[in-house]
Amino acid sequence: MYGKGIAKGLWVTLKHIWGTYAKDIKKFPRRYAPGGIAKRTDYDLYGLFTLQYPEERYEMFPRFRGALMHLRNPETGEPNCTACGACERACPHGVISLEGEGKGKDRKVTAYRYDLGRCIFCRLCVESCNFNAIELSREYELSRYKKDFILELDDLLKIGDKYGIHKTGEAWGVTE
């Protein structure tokens, strides 16, 4: 019968529209109440939903790969980095460049430049690190008003302070 397929399509679309708003009609407080994201992203809910960004945000997964950060030693408050240069060699794009001073155990990082504009967030630098010095943060709003995409050591430590972790790879199940 001509037109049957089109009618079926419209029926499914209608079902989706109903599913999108049914939860609202059934439940008050409404859709954009706090804690509503979990309810709306529930798999058994039929229909589409929109996240009202930036008022609402998803919580990122623990493994989310965002901008690089530097970690501190919890006792001394100094950066864990020993400027061994493993991350510099592991990076496929030459995003990282660093300088350090001192020999052996006293070696410390003095300058660390991380080019955010060229980073592809592959996490190979973190995997190469043996000193729990760097980790990828969950920062994803990385746009800038100026062309200052090169983050120095202080900027990276500032991001690291937000997360308060001192070890690499806890979310990944690989700690050394």
Add this chain to the structure above:
Amino acid sequence: MLKTETITINMGPQHPSTHGVFRMVLTLNGETIVDLKPMFGYLHRGLEKTSESRTYLQAVPFTDRLDYICSMSNNFAYAVAVEKLAGIEVPLRAEYIRVIMAELTRLVNHMLAVGFLFNDLGAWYTPVVYAFRERERILDLFEMASGSRMMCNYIRPGGVAADLPAEFLPQLRKMIPHLENFVREIRFYLSDNEIFKARAVGVGFLPADMAVAYSITGPVLRASGVKYDVRKAEPYSIYDQFEFDVPTQVAGDVYARYLQRLDEMDESLKILRQAVERIPDGEYATKVPSRLRPPKGEAYARIEAPKGELGFYLVSDGSPNPYRWRNRPPSLINLSALREMCLGHKVADVVTILGSIDITLADVDR
């Protein structure tokens, strides 16, 4: 006496329905296509040459960027090639994780292929959004496991980057019935659509012998009636331990390719069900040095990527960098038959046929 001439027009590179920066030079007789010349290379990034100056591990993120819709499959093919070159054994759990990821990628790709085919036909965004909703759930799983939705960099030579998080498998088990439901729903509301059938049945016919002659692979080949699947023809990884069929169609037109993709989604879900049930505990990777130096030699490994046969050819000269890093992209080779499919059709059909081949321009140009 009436004098007629053909006209030549450009379609693309900035055309909404060419799936990227792809240009076609069409020679038209009225509305009918007399000749078609595909022009590509607008997205050429030199990934093959760039990868030759990187180590084997550093090239893994580049494979994500070949076909950005199915990055896990690209990782997989590259990892298999490196393992073949260096003779690395992979733990069983890693193989299961790889199969799960590859089949999820196939689902993602076919969702997009079907959705965007309808987008090209003018069903503006309704099927795509329904597909995107399910795809986003799968990409959430990818993000949970690898940290990134699309640029996964997860499957590495020797295994995978990290073990699956604890909530991954329960979430996947919960998802599989919903994905089956999604495929059923697509069949219910799109397969019988009269407008779609009028545009798709009999359009872009590709006979089986021509498909073989052009070395077309993947759903396009199987829609022409050739039962060829690398997973069955030359089993890699642990695909010989799963029970699944290789569906084929007879017609070889746009409609058959659409049905073929839906059938393959069902088969992928079958494999996923078995893999989730049987996944063992154990190691997730063999330790591979970051500056891997494979012995001198060459290796070619191929897998059944969602778009067709994806191969990597690597030549090692004993140094940490590959001497030659060559990729056989399914999109480019499937695209080579575009002219044959389009000849004699109308201009509007070109868009449909291109959508039914399902290309990614990043994979074509590399």
